[in-house]
Amino acid sequence: MEYRFSDRMKNLSANAIREIFKLLSKPEIISFAGGLPSNEGLPLDKIKEITQEILSSDKALSILQYGATEGYSPFLMQGLEYIKRAGIYNQSKENILAVSGGQQGIDLMFKAFLNKGDYALVEEPTYLAALHILKTYQAVPVGVKSGDDGIDLDDLEQKMKQYNPKILYLVPTFGNPTGKTISEAKREKIAQLCARYSVIAIEDDPYCELRYEGKRLRSIKSFDKTGNVVYIISFSKTISPGLRTAFAVGSKEIIRKMALGKQATDVHTSSLSQAIVEAYLRKGYMDPHLKKVIPIYKSKKDLMLQKMQEYFPEGIEYTKPEGGLFIWVTLPSHMDANELFMDAVAENVAFVCGDSFYPQANVRNNFRLNFSNATPEQIDEGIKRIAKVIKKHI
Ligand SMILES: Cc1ncc(COP(=O)(O)O)c(C=O)c1O
Structure with missing residues (x-):
């Protein structure tokens, strides 16, 4: 049966992150791909x-x-x-x-x-x-x-x-x-x-x-x-x-x-x-809750930045956000994050390639990392693995 879907569905490809979730079903994968709050942050x-x-x-x-x-x-x-x-x-x-x-x-x-x-x-x-x-x-x-x-x-x-x-x-x-x-x-x-x-x-x-x-x-x-x-x-x-x-x-x-x-x-x-x-x-539960989760997220963000500083080679830039859940990594312009991605998954670590965040998907040397949902041990190990993949492609 050939379904007669609407025109509005024609240009629609699957949302990159939802697709990545499918790839990441292996329990050994360290994923920095999602944008989830951490489970310990749910009241x-x-x-x-x-x-x-x-x-x-x-x-x-x-x-x-x-x-x-x-x-x-x-x-x-x-x-x-x-x-x-x-x-x-x-x-x-x-x-x-x-x-x-x-x-x-x-x-x-x-x-x-x-x-x-x-x-x-x-x-x-x-x-x-x-x-x-x-x-x-x-x-x-x-x-x-x-x-x-x-x-x-x-x-x-x-x-x-x-x-x-x-x-x-x-x-x-x-x-x-x-x-x-x-x-x-x-x-x-x-x-x-x-x-x-x-x-x-x-x-x-x-x-x-x-x-x-x-x-x-x-x-x-x-x-x-x-x-x-x-x-x-x-x-x-x-x-x-x-x-x-x-x-x-x-x-x-x-x-x-x-x-x-x-x-x-x-x-x-x-x-x-x-x-x-x-x-x-x-009941005024929001502020005490934020007081509890903010130090947890902050320490994960600081740890991820520290590990990137420690393991990443020269020439890799990244944002140092004052809040939120994400760090944005910029590779040298000749590199393509999509080429790194499959190697990263083979190393059991994942991020979201940057091109999906651009209207024309034409900028390919960035990727997004989420720091809130991984443990400190996973952050250390995951960033080490990403650094290894970057060094292979640089
Ligand atoms: C910028 C931005 N807007 C909206 C959403 C959607 O969030 P929700 O529909 O869960 O409020 C998200 C979720 O990641 C987001 O990052």
């Missing part, structure tokens, strides 16, 4: 306690029923408080939507705005699933150059003029894949440029709470005076990815359109998950 006891309370309360049956597409009301109210941490004030319930993970927030935004052939600007490199979703809407991603403090504002403005894009997608804090952060001065200018050129920025900020050094920065949304920025904050990296909970915050008109799109997608985010996260925030 199992608190989630058990809260779930027990919810299901024993008089709200239990209503939580097990269908709920509102916009979200469980107490969760939305907690959300309005929570986003103040990112400097976002003066929002009401019409400005916030509960979504099933940050990924759904991105999808609903692209669904709301992008027609086939529309341009969307992305920082280069960028979150590969955002590129994947853009393809499903047959939109055209255009890469904007990026430096140590994030997106290049001159290139951004030039591409806004040249392409008249509807959307700019950014991961401003400890970005995936590079771990880089956009400075606060740039954040304000991005909000201004979006207003000037009528572009909607999607500020995808799942890593902002995982800061190991330096001070927290205001979000781009906090500088938004015109309703041009939609802020997405997920609880996947701070509480649990399995609960599939996040907020999207934006103008009433945009949130309304996203809610209409969501009705067609999944009706609403799991009310039980929303109630769990609501209680978690209300």
